Amino acid sequence: MNEVPSSVNPALMRTVDRLAGVCAQVSRRIARGGLDEHLGAAAGTNTDGDAQKALDVIADDAFRAALMGSDVRDYASEEQDVVVTLNKGATLALAIDPLDGSSNIDTNVSIGTIFGIYPAGATPEASFLRPGRELVAAGYAIFGPQTCLMVSFGDGVLKYVLEPETQKFVLLGTIPRVVPESAEYAINASNYRHWPAPIRAYVDDRVAGIDGPAGRNFNMRWIASLVAETHRILTRGGIFLYPSDDRKGYERGRLRLVYECAPIAFLMEQAGASATTGTDPVLDAVPTTLHERIPFIFGSANKVARVATYFDLPSQETSALFNKRGLFRA
Structure with a gap:
């Protein structure tokens, strides 16, 4: 990510930067889906019995690996049964849906990644069994005609777009407030x-x-x-x-x-x-x-x-x- 707000906690920014790097990799892999591998192939079920696709598992593994040695202590994924402790002594906790909308992979409809970041709690589970008002950052990546990263650190929502040639996310600025009138x-x-x-x-x-x-x-x-x-x-x-x-x-x-x-x-x-x-x-x-x-x-x-x-x-x-x-x- 080429630009960051100066007021953002450095640990938060480093974490989102790592997530952005994986999102860029996943975006490229999706773009090559069918050429190298079948990303929509069945890959078992998750903890709640929902069907998993190959890309669900691939994305979960990639995010977890990228956060080793990071500021994230606790990693809670929709694809995992329990919280995974990544880095003892770290200060943050990450909740993530590594691949949202995976049933749409084979139909070439936009899919994405959703994440929320909390301060690490007294125990791994306590990091996440708390109201969402205690989030310190949240966002999603959407893999569509553009790959966008939408993220908030608690002061509006920032929009980044993945530059296809450099594979870097470029900040476009803070988005306008959601309009009240829509049909x-x-x-x-x-x-x-x-x-x-x-x-x-x-x-x-x-x-x-x-x-x-x-x-x-x-x-x-x-x-x-x-x-x-x-x-x-x-x-x-x-x-x-x-x-x-x-x-x-x-x-x-x-x-x-x-x-x-x-x-x-x-x-x-x-x-x-x-x-x-x-x-x-x-x-x-x-x-x-x-x-x-x-x-x-x-x-x-x-x-x-x-x-x-x-x-x-x-x-x-x-x-x-x-x-x-x-x-x-x-």
Whole structure:
């Protein structure tokens, strides 16, 4: 990385610099996918039973190796069962999803890496079983038409772009605050019948468009890559919803608080946006296990706040909204 804010803790900057180096390597490897190896090949399952791809394992190994001899004491990865101690006496703890969106590898859709950095805690697990408000830095890399690194040290969100020839990340500056007005929302509509009533009512009103209470038409987006959804919202606003639902294994949401939700929520708040479970701020949530999942709704602050109003409605009023709308049931 060629430029760093002078106010940033040097240990933090060294850590992010090491992460950036691995991201550049992973980006190049993705670009050559299929030429040298099959990165989308099955490679077992992780601790929660989710299918792993070859690149999941490759990325996890690469980040862990790059952080040996660094300022990171504790390494918690979505691909590992427990916290790994890398450097005794070091001062930082890193939570990482080494390869987000790996189901999209073979379809050439943007995928990425998500990370959050905490001060090391009293014990390895204590480093991560704490509210996201105690993060000192967070970010993600997105491997798309451009490889970008978006990172916050607690004073806005910085955007770096990987220069293809030098393979160095170049700072473009602090991104603008997330815009409040957008006609886009992102949710997997195939799960409509499983959602809680407030989420169905909210989506019904978006589908109703100009004839609904919002008085405007909307476009739905769904990429199934959290970094891609996040990047779009940071760029042009909107809202992303992954609620809990009544399917087995989804009762408390599906995305992981430590590795995905807390770092993204940190970035959102730093960009003037918001992130909640639908009712409570994600950064206030305290995980009880490393791989805990929660409902996750984030985006333009006014839109996230609007979702909360649906949870405040009495159940009979929410049901009444269903009866008037509900195109998904047609």
